[in-house]
Amino acid sequence: MRPSSSKLTFHKMHGLGNDFVIVDARQHAVTMTDELVRALANRRTGIGCDQLIQLEPSQEADFAMRIFNADGSEVEACGNAARCVTQLVGHEAQIATTGGTISGTPDDTGATLDMGEPRFDWDTIPLAYAMDTTNMPVRWEELTNPIAVNIGNPHVIFFVEDTASVDLARLGPIVENDPLFPERINVNVATVESDGSITLRVWERGTGLTRACGTGACATTVAAVRRKLVSGRETTVHLPGGDLAISWEPGQEVRMTGPAAHVFTGEIELDDFL
Template identity: 65%
Template sequence: MRTDFTKMHGLGNDFIVLDARERALPPVSARFGAALADRRTGIGCDQLILLEPAGSDAADFRMRIFNADGSEVEACGNATRAIGLLHGQPARIETVAGVLTTEPSDAGIAVDMGQPNLEWDRIPLAYAMDTLSLPVGWEELEAPVAVNVGNPHVIFFVPDTDAVELERLGPLIENDPLFPERINVNVATIENRQTIRLRVWERGAGLTRACGTGACATAIAAMRRGLTDRRVTVRLPGGDLSIGWGDDKRITMAGPATESFRGTFEWDLYA
């Protein structure tokens, strides 16, 4: 079956988008997702995005997200901005993490990411502990903050994020038994009260040029510790995101998204 796709990215975090809102597609398996995401033998991406009809009147359509290893995840901030751009108008997008809303902004696309989950069992962690400063460490990375913004994150504040061997430590932390659903790993450096530098090891995807939920989680962690103001610029290797945390506890994220190209592929070659 010949299938259309759109290739998009948010600050270099790239996606293959399949649109099944009007024409149904075969089920997406973990094997299919991983094969299509392979950068040598597939199209190549950090995440595969599947658009489907919404399950209720609360949303305009549904978005499902598959990491490069084929695992399905709850949320992706960069993908949400990309789909907001693709949709071309304000949208209510149903995800496993809840309904997210998007609209055009001066920075590109703005997303209401909802309220963060800060309780240990909502991250989730394997057992109870203070999520503002977990009493654990992996070599020089110690006492992280844990935040769930639709998917789980730990955030380490370090003097120089570029000096951390994240490609080595990331998978160790991601797969630690403390995190029953695995974890996204963020290493951040506070430049001033309005600016954070950030690198992210994304569960199921590895090092990424940008991670929207990671930027949100890191900003919330910095704000909870009193390190920054309530609106910050998060600088990732792929570019900048603007993150705010309002008095209503809802997170807003704004930044660019880009359509790269469109094409077709033969579904059965990857099934």
């Protein structure tokens, strides 16, 4: 059902340039179709965003967060969005997603999240068939021997000498849509720097090249720890939009700290987009 009024209030926020339209539907339900998501996310004729986030009531947590990509597809988790939502509500919260429950604590500039424990089994990524997810015997041109991690949503990580040299705009959609990944996949190319930090670029499933991906930074840090490339106690991940601090040790939850920014609050007539 839709609210009795066709007016819809929204918040525009971003985490390191990964931008969101956030709709609070905890009091008044909003039916978010893929067509409506695409219309709102359109940067020329809509509000414009990488993802649309809808807050809903939850019996298991303080509230639920649904995540829709700009193409209308619904996905399981988004770390940058979770930081923005935590900053928006302004208090410590348990946030239910279809990828698991996230704990968020706001601060003056952003939030810290406990993202849960990563998953590594081939059928939890998921892959189409069994293989070692720590050193996958597959390649797409120069992208070879990746590692797969599920951090609430699926990621494949390639460690390369220079992230800038990879034509991710071309290779990203090829990997994303390969039959090996029945639910498609987020594609990360990463370089471990001499100081132990990680430089990362991400092709995000259903969105494309993005300035930042929180779950990608988490998954890549986990992958680097598993490959013994970093210690994991606290790793700085450099993304095109800025830096995130990620920490993880085997058997523990992944912890992420980073900024979130409120851009503006607006109101639209839903009928204009239906």
